[in-house]
Amino acid sequence: MGERWRRASARYLPELTVTGLLAVALLLSGWREPRFWDAAYLFDRSTLHMETGLLTLTMTLVILAGQIDLSVTSILALVGALLATLHVRFGVPMTVLLPFGPIFGGLLGSVNGYLVARRGLPSLVVTLATMALFRGIAQILLGDRSVMMPPEMVGIERVTLPKSYLHAPLLLLIVATVAAYLLLHRTVFGRYVTVIGVNPEAARYSGVPVARTMIRLFVLSGAMAGLCSLLLLSRLGVARYDHARGWELDVITAVVLGGTSIFGGRGTIYGSIAAFLLIAIVQTGMGVAGVKAEIQVTAIGFLLLLAIFLAKVTERGR
Amino acid sequence: MLDRRSFFLMVGTISTLLAGCKPDEPTSTPGASVPSAGASPVATEAGKKIRVVYIPKNTGNPYFDGVVSGFEEAARELPIEFSTTAPAQPDPTGQISFIKDEIQRGANVLCITPNSPDALNSVLDDARAKGVKVLAVDADFEKNESHRDGAILPTDFDTLGANQIELIGSLMNYSGKFAILSATTDAPNQNHWIAGMKEALKDPKYAKMTLVGVVYGDDRDQKSVTEAEGLLTKHPDLRGILAPTSVGVAAAAKVVESRKVADRVVVTGLGTPNTMRRYLKDGIVPAVALWSPPDMGYIAAYAAVGLAKGELKAEEGVKFQAGKRGERAFGKNGVVIAGPPLVFRKDNVDEYRF
Amino acid sequence: MNGFRWRRETPLAGILLLLVVAVSIAQPRFLSPENLRSILLWLPLLVIVALGEMTVILTRGIDVSVGSMLGLSGMMTAMLLRDHPEIPVPVAALFAMAAGGGLGAINGGLVAGVGIPPIVATLATLGIYRGATFLVSGGKQVDDYQLPRALAGWSSDGPFGADIVPYVVWIALLAAVAMQRFLTDSRTGRDWYAIGGDPDGAADRGVAVRPRVFLAYVFSGVGSGLAGLLYASRFGTVNPASIGNGFELLVISATVIGGVSIFGGSGTVAGVLLGSLLLGTISVALAVLNIAETWQSAVYGAVLLAALLADDAMRRRLEREERG
Numbered sequence: 001m002g003e004r005w006r007r008a009s010a011r012y013l014p015e016l017t018v019t020g021l022l023a024v025a026l027l028l029s030g031w032r033e034p035r036f037w038d039a040a041y042l043f044d045r046s047t048l049h050m051e052t053g054l055l056t057l058t059m060t061l062v063i064l065a066g067q068i069d070l071s072v073t074s075i076l077a078l079v080g081a082l083l084a085t086l087h088v089r090f091g092v093p094m095t096v097l098l099p100f101g102p103i104f105g106g107l108l109g110s111v112n113g114y115l116v117a118r119r120g121l122p123s124l125v126v127t128l129a130t131m132a133l134f135r136g137i138a139q140i141l142l143g144d145r146s147v148m149m150p151p152e153m154v155g156i157e158r159v160t161l162p163k164s165y166l167h168a169p170l171l172l173l174i175v176a177t178v179a180a181y182l183l184l185h186r187t188v189f190g191r192y193v194t195v196i197g198v199n200p201e202a203a204r205y206s207g208v209p210v211a212r213t214m215i216r217l218f219v220l221s222g223a224m225a226g227l228c229s230l231l232l233l234s235r236l237g238v239a240r241y242d243h244a245r246g247w248e249l250d251v252i253t254a255v256v257l258g259g260t261s262i263f264g265g266r267g268t269i270y271g272s273i274a275a276f277l278l279i280a281i282v283q284t285g286m287g288v289a290g291v292k293a294e295i296q297v298t299a300i301g302f303l304l305l306l307a308i309f310l311a312k313v314t315e316r317g318r
Numbered sequence: 319m320l321d322r323r324s325f326f327l328m329v330g331t332i333s334t335l336l337a338g339c340k341p342d343e344p345t346s347t348p349g350a351s352v353p354s355a356g357a358s359p360v361a362t363e364a365g366k367k368i369r370v371v372y373i374p375k376n377t378g379n380p381y382f383d384g385v386v387s388g389f390e391e392a393a394r395e396l397p398i399e400f401s402t403t404a405p406a407q408p409d410p411t412g413q414i415s416f417i418k419d420e421i422q423r424g425a426n427v428l429c430i431t432p433n434s435p436d437a438l439n440s441v442l443d444d445a446r447a448k449g450v451k452v453l454a455v456d457a458d459f460e461k462n463e464s465h466r467d468g469a470i471l472p473t474d475f476d477t478l479g480a481n482q483i484e485l486i487g488s489l490m491n492y493s494g495k496f497a498i499l500s501a502t503t504d505a506p507n508q509n510h511w512i513a514g515m516k517e518a519l520k521d522p523k524y525a526k527m528t529l530v531g532v533v534y535g536d537d538r539d540q541k542s543v544t545e546a547e548g549l550l551t552k553h554p555d556l557r558g559i560l561a562p563t564s565v566g567v568a569a570a571a572k573v574v575e576s577r578k579v580a581d582r583v584v585v586t587g588l589g590t591p592n593t594m595r596r597y598l599k600d601g602i603v604p605a606v607a608l609w610s611p612p613d614m615g616y617i618a619a620y621a622a623v624g625l626a627k628g629e630l631k632a633e634e635g636v637k638f639q640a641g642k643r644g645e646r647a648f649g650k651n652g653v654v655i656a657g658p659p660l661v662f663r664k665d666n667v668d669e670y671r672f
Numbered sequence: 673m674n675g676f677r678w679r680r681e682t683p684l685a686g687i688l689l690l691l692v693v694a695v696s697i698a699q700p701r702f703l704s705p706e707n708l709r710s711i712l713l714w715l716p717l718l719v720i721v722a723l724g725e726m727t728v729i730l731t732r733g734i735d736v737s738v739g740s741m742l743g744l745s746g747m748m749t750a751m752l753l754r755d756h757p758e759i760p761v762p763v764a765a766l767f768a769m770a771a772g773g774g775l776g777a778i779n780g781g782l783v784a785g786v787g788i789p790p791i792v793a794t795l796a797t798l799g800i801y802r803g804a805t806f807l808v809s810g811g812k813q814v815d816d817y818q819l820p821r822a823l824a825g826w827s828s829d830g831p832f833g834a835d836i837v838p839y840v841v842w843i844a845l846l847a848a849v850a851m852q853r854f855l856t857d858s859r860t861g862r863d864w865y866a867i868g869g870d871p872d873g874a875a876d877r878g879v880a881v882r883p884r885v886f887l888a889y890v891f892s893g894v895g896s897g898l899a900g901l902l903y904a905s906r907f908g909t910v911n912p913a914s915i916g917n918g919f920e921l922l923v924i925s926a927t928v929i930g931g932v933s934i935f936g937g938s939g940t941v942a943g944v945l946l947g948s949l950l951l952g953t954i955s956v957a958l959a960v961l962n963i964a965e966t967w968q969s970a971v972y973g974a975v976l977l978a979a980l981l982a983d984d985a986m987r988r989r990l991e992r993e994e995r996g
Binding site (some may be wrong): 059115119121122124125126128129130131132133134135136137139143241252253256261262263280294295296297299300301302304305308309312 | 797800803862921966968969974
C-alpha cells in the first residue's frame with residue numbers, strides 16, 4: 001500500500017493539490033461567511049457556472065492533445081446569433097432549431113480543425129483569429145441588440161429533479177463529466193489524444209491518425225460550445241453577440257489549475273472538474289462575503305500560481 | 319487502475335457535495351420560493367436597519383462615484399445600511415452574480431444601473447420573489463419594466479435630446495454641419511436621446527443645421543478617438559460634434575485639441591465636470607451638460623427606503639419627500655425624474671466635484 | 673539572408689498597399705495629412721508593446737499580460753504625475769519603463785526561474801496585475817486635468833513645429849530602430865533567435881538560456897510600461913478598468929500578422945511595424961468609410977486568418993525553392 005500510494009500520489013500530485021485547495025476553500029468560505037452554507041443559494045448560484053464547466057471538459061481534451069481553442073466562447077456567441085437570426089428573421093421555430101446548436105458549433109469547430117490539422121497552422125493563432133472572426137460575424141448578425149428568446153425556451157436552470165435542488169444544467173454537467181471521463185480514459189480516441197499530446201511525430205509514426213483525431217477534437221470542442229449556447233440562451237432569455245466574452249480565460253485557467261500540462265500529454269478529467277469547482281466555490285465564497293470584483297480577479301490569478309507552486313515544491317521535496 | 323482511483327475521488331467529491339446540500343425540509347417548489355435568511359422584509363420590522371445595495375455598471379467608473387456619494391449622504395441622514403458593488407467590466411451578464419450574492423447577503427433593496435435592459439430579467443424576478451425591491455437607477459430596463467419595482471432617472475429623457483440640440487445650436491450659431499458621437503448602437507439612453515435630437519431638429523429654428531451622421535465609439539477610449547478623427551476626415555467643413563456620453567465627449571475634445579481645430583469645431587454633449595474641467599478651462603470645449611449624479615443617488619436612497627418599508631408604491635402620481643432635495647413624484651411606468659440638467663462652463667465648473 | 677527575410681514580409685506590404693489604394697479611391701480624403709496622422713498615432717502604443725511581445729515570442733514564449741502591465745504601470749505613472757506635478761515627463765517615462773520592467777521581471781522569474789509555462793504564468797499575472805491596478809488607484813481614475821499639459825503635448829505636437837508627426841510616433845520609430853540594432857548586433861538578440869529556433873541546441877552551444885529568456889520578459893514589461901505612459905498622453909484619462917484592457921489580443925495579432933512565428937526563432941522588426949500599421953490602417957479605414965463599427969472584429973479576424981494563410985503559402989513555396 002505505502003509504496004503504491006506514494007507512486008500514485010506522485011503521479012497525481014496536481015490533482016491532489018487541487019483537491020486539497022478545494023477542501024480548504026469550502027471550509028474557509030463556510031467559516032468566514034455563515035451565509036455560504038445555504039443549499040438553495042449554492043445550487044442557484046451554481047447555474048452561473050455550468051457553461052464554463054462544460055467547456056472545461058472539452059478544453060481539457062484539446063489541451064491534452066497539445067492544442068488550444070480560444071474560439072469556444074466566440075462559437076458559443078455565434079451559434080446563439082445564428083439560431084436567433086433563423087428564429088426571428090426566418091420564423092423557424094426554436095424547437096426545430098435546438099439540434100442545430102451543437103451542429104452549427106461542430107461545423108464552426110471544424111474550421112479550426114481543418115486549419116490546424118490539415119494546414120499545420122498553430123492552434124493558438126488560428127483560434128485567436130477565429131475568435132475575432134466568429135464573434136465579429138455574430139456582431140454583424142445581431143449588432144449590439146439583444147434578441148429575445150420565446151418564453152417556452154427560457155428557464156432551463158429552474159427545471160429541477162423533484163424534491164432536490166439538482167437543476168437540469170447541473171445534471172447535464174454530471175453526465176458530460178462521466179462521458180468525458182470515459183471518452184478520455186476508456187476509448188481508443190482518448191488514448192490517441194494523449195499520445196498526440198505526448199509527441200505528435202511519434203504518434204504519426206506509430207500509426208495514430210493524427211489529423212483525423214485533431215479535427216474531431218476541434219469539432220467536439222465546437223459542438224460543446226454550441227450546446228452551451230443553448231443553455232445560455234435558455235438561462236438568460238436573450239441572444240447577444242457579446243455573450244460569454246472572456247470566459248475562455250476562466251476555462252483555460254480551470255484546465256491548467258487542474259494539472260493538465262499546457263504542452264499536452266498529461267492531464268485528467270478529474271483534475272479539471274475539481275479545479276472548475278474550486279474556482280466556482282472561491283468566486284461564490286468571495287461573492288457572498290462581499291469581496292470587491294477587482295480582488296476576485298486577482299485572487300484567481302494567485303490561486304493559479306499557488307497551485308503550480310505547491311505542485312512544484314512538493315515535487316522537489318521528493 | 320490509477321485512473322479508476324481518480325474517478326472514484328471525483329464521484330466521491332460530487333456525491334459528498336450533493337449529500338451535504340440536500341434540502342432539510344423538502345418544499346413543494348424548491349429553489350425559487352425558499353426565502354433565505356435575512357432577505358425577507360420581516361427583518362426590517364424587527365428594528366434592523368434597511369439594507370440598500372447599489373450595483374452600477376462597473377467599478378472604477380467615476381460617473382458612478384458621484385451617484386454613490388449621493389447614496390452615502392442619504393444613508394447618513396436616514397439612517398440605512400448602504401453598500402455598493404459591481405463587476406470589473408461592464409458586461410451585459412456580469413451583474414447577475416453580484417445580484418444573487420447581494421440577495422444572499424440580505425439586501426432589502428437593490429438599486430441597479432443595468433448593463434443591458436433585458437439580460438437580467440430572471441434574476442430580478444428571483445429577487446422580487448424573495449421580497450427584495452428592485453430599483454433601476456440612471457438607466458431603465460427598457461421594454462422590461464415589469465421586472466423591476468421602479469426607476470430613478472437622472473433627468474427627463476424626453477426633453478434631453480431637445481436640450482442638447484439647443485446647447486450645440488447656441489454654440490455654433492445655429493448653422494453648419496455637425497455629427498453625433500454616441501456610445502454603443504444599443505445604448506438605450508443614448509438612442510432615446512438621439513431620437514429626441516432628430517425630432518427637435520425639425521424646428522425651423524435649426525433649419526440651417528445639418529446632422530451629417532451618427533457614429534458609435536462604444537464608450538471606449540481608442541474607438542471613440544478613432545471615430546471622432548474619422549468624422550473630421552470625412553467632413554472637412556464640420557462645425558460641431560455632439561457626444562451625449564462622457565467617454566465620447568472627452569475623446570472628441572482630445573481630438574479637436576490634438577488636431578488644433580478647436581477654433582472652428584465645437585465639441586459639446588454630456589460629460590462630468592472632472593473629466594471635462596481642463597478642456598473647459600482651456601477653451602477647447604465651450605460648455606457641456608449633465609445632471610447631478612449625487613442628487614440622483616440621494617433621491618434613489620429615499621425612494622428605496624419608502625419602498626422597503628411599504629410606505630411607498632411606485633405608481634403614477636405617488637409623491638414622496640426626498641430629504642433636503644424636496645418632493646419628487648412617480649410618473650408614468652413608475653419613473654422618478656431626479657432633476658433638470660446642469661450646464662458647465664469655464665466659470666462655473668469649479669463649483670462641482672464629481 | 674536579408675533578401676530571404678524581406679520576402680516573407682512582401683505579401684503583408686502588398687496587402688497594406690492594396691488596402692490604402694482601395695480606401696483612397698472610395699474616400700480620397702483618406703490620404704489627407706490629418707488622416708495619415710491619425711493612422712500614425714495608432715502606431716506608438718501598438719508598436720512599442722508588440723516589439724516587447726516579439727522578443728518573448730522569439731524565445732518560444734508568449735506574454736498575455738501585456739495589457740495588464742500597460743494598465744498597472746500607466747496607472748502608477750499617472751498617479752505619480754498627479755501627486756507630483758513637478759516631475760518632468762521624461763523622468764516619468766523612465767519611471768513607467770522601470771515599473772513595467774519590474775512587472776516583466778516577475779513574469780520572467782516565473783517562466784525562466786520557476787519553470788512555469790509562459791502562457792500559464794502570464795495568464796495568472798494578467799489577472800493579478802489588473803487587480804493591482806484597481807488596488808493602487810483605489811478604483812479611482814486619474815482625470816485629464818490632473819495630468820501635466822506637457823504629457824498631452826507628446827501626442828499632439830511634433831519636433832520643430834511639425835505637428836503632423838507627433839513626438840510619440842518618433843519615440844516608437846526610435847524604439848523600432850534600436851530594437852532592430854539590438855536584435856542583429858547584440859549577443860542577447862542573436863541568442864533569442866537561437867533559443868527559439870532550437871532551445872536544447874542553444875544550451876548545448878553555451879547560450880545562457882534562462883537569463884536570456886528572463887530578459888525577454890523584462891523587455892516586454894519595459895515596452896508595456898512605456899506604452900502605459902503613452903496611453904495617458906494620448907487619451908488623457910487613465911481609468912483602472914479600461915487602460916490596456918484586452919490589448920494583448922491586438923498586440924499578439926499585430927505580431928503574428930507581422931510574420932513573427934509563434935513557434936519561435938523567426939521574426940523581424942519590419943514585420944512588426946507593418947503588422948501594426950495594417951491594424952491601425954484598417955481601424956481608421958473603417959471609421960472613414962462609414963462602415964458600421966460592428967464589422968471591425970470580423971474584419972480583424974479575417975485579416976489575421978488571411979495573413980496566416982499567406983505566410984503559410986509563402987513558407988511552403990520558399991521551402992520548395994530551397995529544396996529544388
